[in-house]
Amino acid sequence: MMWKARSILVGIVLILITLGIVMLASTSAVQGQIRYDDPHYFLKHQLIWLALATLASVVVSRIDYSILRKLAVPLLIFSFVLLVLVLIPGVGHKVKGSSRWLKLGPLNFQPSELAKITTLIWLAGWMSHIRRKAQDFKKGLLIPLAGLGVTLILIFVEPDFGTTMLIAVVGMAIMFIGGTQIGYLFISALLGSICFIAAILESPERLRRIIAFLNPEKYAQNEAFQLLNAIKAFVIGGSKGVGLGQSMQKRFYLPEAHTDFIFAIIGEELGPIASMIVVALFLGFFICGLYISTHTSDLFARLLGMGITMIITFQAAINIGVVTGSLPTKGLALPFISFGGSSLVMTMVMVGILINISMRETQTLGNKKL
Amino acid sequence: MIDLGHRWRIWVIASIAITALSGLGVRLAFLHFGSSHDALRTRILKSRHSEEEILVGRGRILDRNGNILALDLPVKDIFADPKVIIDKGHLQFVVSHLARLLNLNGKILFDRLNRPGKRFVYVKRFVKNDLADEIARLQLTGIHFEDHTARHYPQGALMCHAIGFSNWEGVGSAGIEQKMNRYLKGRSGLRVSERDGRRRELYSRRTLEIKGQTGSDIYLTLDQNIQFMVEEALDRAMETHQPKGAWAIVQRVRTGEILAMVSRPCYDLNGFRNTSAEVRRNRSISYVYEPGSTFKAIVIASALNEGVARSDQLIDCEHGRWIYQRRPLRDFHPYGSLSVADVLKKSSNIGAAKIALSLGKRRLENYIRAFGFGKPNRLNLPGEEAGIFHRYSSWSAISSTRIAMGHEIAVTALQMLNAVCAIANDGFLMRPIVIEKVVDVHGRTVFDPDPEVIARPIRRDTAKEMRYLMHRITERGGTGTRACIDGYDVAGKTGTAQKPVPGGYSDTANIASFVGFAPVENPEIGIIVVVDEPQPLHTGGRVSAPVFKEIAEEVLRYLDVPPGEVKPYLQFVNYENRNTDQKNRAY
Structure with a gap:
């Protein structure tokens, strides 16, 4: 059964990536032409990243995941260093007011x-x-929360609100699965929510986004512009879709049509069949990941597998939630599909780990049977 | 090995995730299939829909020799994006450069651009291309250009009333520009397409494109050179006599073509925005005035044609004062008896009145109407007046006597000239025309009016006789001696009409006119000159006849008209005055 789950998982990933490349070719041409005088600019870059990502994924899937356990602390510290570097002006690359790139x-x-x-x-x-x-309390809550907290704070100050939220939710879910007392988690979730609300109130931009989300018509030209145009894309797509490449929303009606809002263009061009299939594929991905994680004998593998499954699926769900107007706007990409190199590479690395976990398990089970 | 203690926790998370994803599926279905979305869909599609008029150039206006009088020039509209300028803090800089180059008031421009919320403000429209290019080279923040065409009139004020102008939107608003707008404007094209989020039209989304057609060229019958001569002559008259206005028309006798049409005061067509309606008025076709003595020519021609008078028939001119129907009628110079020919030559009111009475009301009206009075000439120019001429049934007992001397009837200069040209043209009344032809952009003539006879009020022999009678006016003892020119014989009639004021006629304001044609034997051109309130007060013979002379002299030579001598046609009649009045002046 494990190999089946693994094959389905790989199949889903391949479909999503293929769809992503096709849709990127369609959506990024307009922006590419305007910004770089090359309609294929984004497509070329993404294909390079895809090659890198595939390579990374294959390599990672061949390396025993248990090494990661030993490397966990150095890796975490390494990422801390990078996150700090990003904040240093001159080293970090600023785009639209956020230092997120090296x-x-x-x-x-x-x-x-x-x-x-x-x-x-x-x-x-x-x-x-x-x-x-x-x-x-100390081992089950304080220490993991402290490690998690450092990451969250460093990402939060970039600022990257969406990623902070995502890692917070998935991190606490891992602690939940790992056995931390519900009461503790509940209190820390409560404290987290307070911080969350404070963060919203503290930043006028985030507050406006929330207000605009609750009252989109009033902010149609400003904060809710993306939101409304994303919804319009689905409406225009209707029951059939306008056809591949025929989207009008991508022509400057919907900014970020090739990144965070690419899902809206899928809905517009390819119709409900494609958009619902994408949701179904992520659901399938979750179920496969869940199957792999729950059928492993190693607790580390199980927690890591669940974490990977959740972080990819949740990110997809939040993105689709934002694009369909079910959640306030955040800057989260749609895994496998949105334009973005490091996101694709890291997502594929995670898929590689997940595959490796499933393969180890098959091997150990096989050995046992033998 | 496998720790199953917390398995339920995994299921909690799994069910949350599955529920959330399923919820998104439902949301998607709602968005795609929502029944209330049809209205929204229509609204979205409508907001993208674009129906654009493809503007085409306006046709040109040319004179009969192909000299360009009006054409479209490429220009640029300059507009600003105040938001960008202010955001970058360049406002002061941009304003100072623009004000200097465009010669605008810096303070006003600053106030116009100092509106941070605005995205679009015109700085100046219709800026010549080279100046716009100079500004473009400065690369000022937030300053943009749009190509446009502007109407340009290379001759400035020349022929201004006839040509007219087209307004900012390219719609003809006066003169030929207005009347022939239908031909000039061309046919604008249509482009149906869609717009992207930046409101730009998308080439790939065009569903319909109809090409426009540039407007047709209008060739006028007017001649730029003749027009210039006439304008010069009138300008000199304006200088000398300081009148309220003056106007003149030159017409080709045989065809009715208008060769020149001048009205004073005038204006530069390129600056029509700063003019008043009074200046823009084409007086030669829209100013209705009482013609005065010039009208005697019409009345006497009618009487001769009808046979109620002969040219050598003697009329008792009552020594300057005649009571008819208990109302006195006076002559400026008293005469005893005058022949009909001399009534015209000396311009006797009493003589003309008696001739009119002999014709009778009904015939008088018929003749006058046959000469084209009381109705407009359907000229291809806007603002043409019909004049004022009542039916004989509403005339009073003395109306005939007053009409005979050109009162109780009001005419336009064009009507008067056209009627006199009919006398010159063997009695054929031609339709005056200003359009020679209209040629479309492919070179096809789409409108080509032929000379048209609209009436024949008098016979050929009457017309011939009248030509000589009117020629005598310019001979010694006539009222129009100042109209004489070397080498050509001219014919004409003077007119000095007091202007009507409430309760009677003004003693201080008159309209002095002269209408005539030349050469007498074979008339080529008819000319009318009207001067409104010459200062000091003077007669048509003094004021307008010299202008006629200046014009006729130049125009006849310009047209290469062969000089001809008057044949001794009327020598057998003794026209010599019985009451010789040595003065040339007459009423």
């Missing part, structure tokens, strides 16, 4: 993408290390 020659890299996976590895490692002591 420039590595021709390529831009987002350390927060790396932090996602390193945090997961360290949390899974720690929680599997303490095992039954997870009930303990």
Whole structure:
């Protein structure tokens, strides 16, 4: 059964990536032409990243994941260093007021993408290390929360609100699965929510986004512009879709049509069949990941597998939620599909780990049977 | 090995995730299939829909020789994006440069651009291309250009009333520009397409494109050179006599073509925005005035044609004062008996009145109407007046006597000239025309009016006789001696009409006119000159006849008209005055 789950998972990923490349070709042509005088600019870059990502994924899937357990702390510290570097003016690359990128020659890299996976590895490692002591306040809550908190704060000050939220939710979910007392988690979730609300109130821009989300018509020309135009894309797509490449919303009605809002253009061009299939594929991805994680004998593998499954699926769900107007706007990409190099590479690395986990398990089970 | 203690926790998370994703699926279905979305869909599609008029150039206006009088020039509209300028803090800089180059008031421009919320403000429209290019080279923040065409009139004020102008939107608003707008404007094209989020039209989304057609060229019958001569002559008259206004028309006798049409005061067509309606008025076709003695020519021609008078028939001119129907009628110079020919030559009111009475009301009206009075000439120019001429049934007992001397009837200069040209043209009344032809952009003639006879009020022999009678006016003892020119014989009639004021006629304001044609034997051109309130007060013979002379002299030579001598046609009649009045002046 494990190989089946793994094959389905790989199949889903391949479909999503294929769809992503096709849709990127369609959506990014307009922006590419305007910004770089090359309609294929984004497509070319993404294909280079895809090659890198595939390579990374294959390599990672061949490396025994248990090494990660030993490397958890150095990896976490490494990602901390990168996250700090990003904040240093001159080193970090600022786009639209956020320092999220490190420039590595021709390529831009987002350390927060790396932090996602390193945090997961360290949390899974720690929680599997303490095992039954997870009930303990200090070991089960304070230490993992402290490690998680450093990452969150560093990402939060970039600022990257969406990624912070995502890592917070997934991190606490891992602690939850790892056995931390519900009461503790509940209180820290409560405290987190307070911080969350404070963060919203503190930043007028975030507050406006929330207000605009609740009252989009009034802010149609400003904060709710993207939101409304994303919804319009689905409406125009109707029951059939306008056809591949025929989207009008991507022509400057919907900014970020090739990144965070690419899903809206899928809905507009390819119709409900494609948009619902995408949701179904992520659901399938979640179920496969869940199957792999729950059918492993190693607690570390299980927590890590669950973490990876959750972080990819949740990110997709939040993105789709934003694009369909169900959640307030955040800057989260749609995994496998949106344009973005480091996101694609790190997502594929995570998929590689997940595959490796499933393969180890098959091997150990096979050995046992033998 | 496998720690199953917390398995339920995994299921909690799994169910949350699955529920959330399923919820998104439902949301998607709602967005795609929502029944209330049809209205929204229509609204979105409508907001993108674009129907654009493709503007085409306006046709040109040319004179009969192909000299360009009006054409479209490429210009640029300059507009600003105040938001960008202010955001970058360049306002002061931009304003100072623009004000200097465009010669605008810096303070006013500053106030106009100092509106941070605005995204679009015109700085100046219709800026010549080279000046716009100079500004473009400065690369000022937030200053943009848009190509446009502007109407340009290379001759400035020349022929201004006839040509007219087209307004900022390219719609003809006066003169030929207005009347022939239908031909000039061309046919604008249509482009149906869609706009992207930046409101730009998308080439790939065009569903319909109809090409426009540039407007047709209008060739006028007017001649730029003749027009210039006439304008010069009138300008000199304006200088000398300081009148309220003056106007003149030159018409080709045989065809009715208008060769020149001048009205004073005038204006530069390129600056029509700063003029008043009074200045823009084409007086030669829209100013209705009482013609005065010039009208005697019409009345006497009618009487001769009808046979109620002969040119050598003697009329008792009552020594300057005649009571008819208990109302006195006076002559400026008293005469005893005058022949009909001399009534015209000396311009006797009493003589003309008696001739009119002999014709009778009904015939008088018929003749006058046959000469084209009381109705407009359907000229291809806006603002043409019909004049004022009542039916004989509403005339009073003395109306005939007053009409005979050109009162109780009001005419336009064009009507008067056209009627006199009919006398010159063997009695054929031609339709005056200003359009020679209209040629479309492919070179096809789309409108080509032929000379048209609209009436024949008098016979050929009457017309011939009248030509000589009117020629005598310019001979010694006539009222129009100042109209004489060397080498050509001219014919004409003077007119000095007091202007009507409430309760009677003004003693201090008159309209002095002269209408005539030349050469007498074979008339080529008819000319009318009207001067409104010459200062000091003077007669048509003094004021307008010299202008006629100046014009006729130049125009006849310009047209290469062969000089001809008057044949001794009327020598057998003794026209010599029985009451010789040595003065040339007459009423």
